[in-house]
Amino acid sequence: MEHRTHQKGVPKALVPDGAFSYPIAHCKATRWFGFLLLPEFTLLAFSSALDPLRIANQLAQKPLYGWWVLSETGAPVASSSGLDVSVHDSLEQLDKSLTLFVCSGNNGVRAATDNVVSAIRRHARFGGQVGGICTGASTLARAGLLKNKRFTLHWENQPGFVETFPDLIPRRSLVEEDGGLLTCSGGSAATEMMLRIIKDDYGEDFAIAVADMCLNALSGDPKRDQRSSIAKAIDSRNPKLLHILREMYANIEEPLLLEELAESAGVSRRHMERMFTKALGEAPASTYRKIKLDKARALLAETDLSVIAVAAATGFSSASILTRHYKARYGETPYGKSRKI
The missing domain is CATH 3.40.50.880 (Class I glutamine amidotransferase (GATase) domain)
Incomplete structure (x- = not known):
């Protein structure tokens, strides 16, 4: 960039002051x-x-x-x-x-x-x-x-x-x-x-x-979908699909069976599965699991609950099952440096 010449002047790479630093031993060219x-x-x-x-x-x-x-x-x-x-x-x-x-x-x-x-x-x-x-x-x-x-x-x-x-x-x-x-x-x-x-x-x-x-998080999955299940369901304008999603969000600690979710919306399980595949591109069980995992991730970030307690609070039968699905979704385990089992 040093060779660049023009009327307004070459911008310099800005290095602002800050209270926090993270030294880099071997820096590449700008x-x-x-x-x-x-x-x-x-x-x-x-x-x-x-x-x-x-x-x-x-x-x-x-x-x-x-x-x-x-x-x-x-x-x-x-x-x-x-x-x-x-x-x-x-x-x-x-x-x-x-x-x-x-x-x-x-x-x-x-x-x-x-x-x-x-x-x-x-x-x-x-x-x-x-x-x-x-x-x-x-x-x-x-x-x-x-x-x-x-x-x-x-x-x-x-x-x-x-x-x-x-x-x-x-x-x-x-x-x-x-x-x-x-x-x-x-x-x-x-x-x-x-x-x-x-x-x-x-x-x-x-x-x-x-x-x-940035008050952000480095995601393990940059290819995740732009929109939440609720947002896509609203876009579908399907009241039965929205009803089932609300039931999922309302029943995380003690999840409902898929048959119970379908019955609550007045549809068959097979019809419910077709609705989810058409609107969300996945089975209702996958959507329900993601909702529970998102809640687990929030609890792990915002509380000091143990992984076992988080598993119980989000409808997983054991910490090992939560860990398996959590790693598949987020690319990491739910155990932080000081997280209790």
Whole structure:
């Protein structure tokens, strides 16, 4: 990045002061990211991606990461919340050394001009890495960069995306990585995406320290679905499905049998299973188990209960059964450093 010259001046990698530090013994050369802001971009998603880089530098007290914020012309860009955000420079100064993230919002398919799409296509053609934040994947699709790739974008905009690009099917996950292509669905998923990058660069312990500063958690499953079971059930507008889910949430410590859940909604067990498969993509038993595991995770984080007590409070017949399912879902066991059995 030192060779870069332009009118507004090269931004320096920011290393802010902080009360807490996490020394890094062997630092790599500063890794630079570009953030291309498109009109009506989502401010939350952009800041959620940017701040983990700033925090990483603060903790290490070294310039681990740098960021270069761009717009098409170099002028400030209006976010979807109506706030104008200043940038470092115009897209003309794009350097192939940057990993370029396209940031957009609800108007994702139409947010970029043809000139912007061409510039992104050139960037990829000459070896630059690209990614999308929130609906940034829509611009990448217009640039022809998503063919045969795994990618994601915000669930709200996926139906319109599929109508526009019927041959491209987005994933429902929070974060996707396919080779050099990185995409996330926006919001806190942008933080998770950057935490994954930091973990790859400097290890899990450092990434966890950054996550703690973000008041976030380093997830063991970045591919988990963007929406909860309740949110997807509301979207299905199926009152019987919603009724069964409410019964699941209301009966965690002493779970109901599947036959009892079906009977409470006035349907057969087979019909209930078809409803869940159609709306949620999984069997009702799987959904019920996830609800119990989420409650167990909350109890483990927020209380000093033993694992046995948490298992009993969340409807698991033993700590070993809870542990097996917990590790399968979260990639770790429920036993913390000081957690009682």
